[in-house]
Amino acid sequence: MTAQPAETSVWIVCHDESPDNTVLGVFRTAEEAEAYAEEVQHLFANGVISSAFPIGYRHIDESSRFAADTPPE
Numbered sequence: 001m002t003a004q005p006a007e008t009s010v011w012i013v014c015h016d017e018s019p020d021n022t023v024l025g026v027f028r029t030a031e032e033a034e035a036y037a038e039e040v041q042h043l044f045a046n047g048v049i050s051s052a053f054p055i056g057y058r059h060i061d062e063s064s065r066f067a068a069d070t071p072p073e
Contacts, residue, residue: 009054013037015044024048 011033013025024040027033033050041047 009052011050011052013040013048013050015048016046017044 011027011030012023013027013033013036014023025033025036027036030050030052037048037050
């Protein structure tokens with residue numbers, strides 16, 4: 001198995017139909033998130049939104065804590 005570089009962010013698709021902005025999916029790339037958003041947007045009156053978030057992101061203080069190490073080969 002080939003070691004993959006550590007990802008430092010993910011793309012999240014969510015909707016704002018509820019106060020919690022329910023997460024509908026988490027994706028590796030913007031393209032994957034966009035494709036899914038287009039697929040499900042008709043299910044929600046206000047549509048859906050997608051955005052990149054750093055791994056370890058905390059909504060309360062908007063900080064990010066993550067290790068961007070690449071495992072040894």
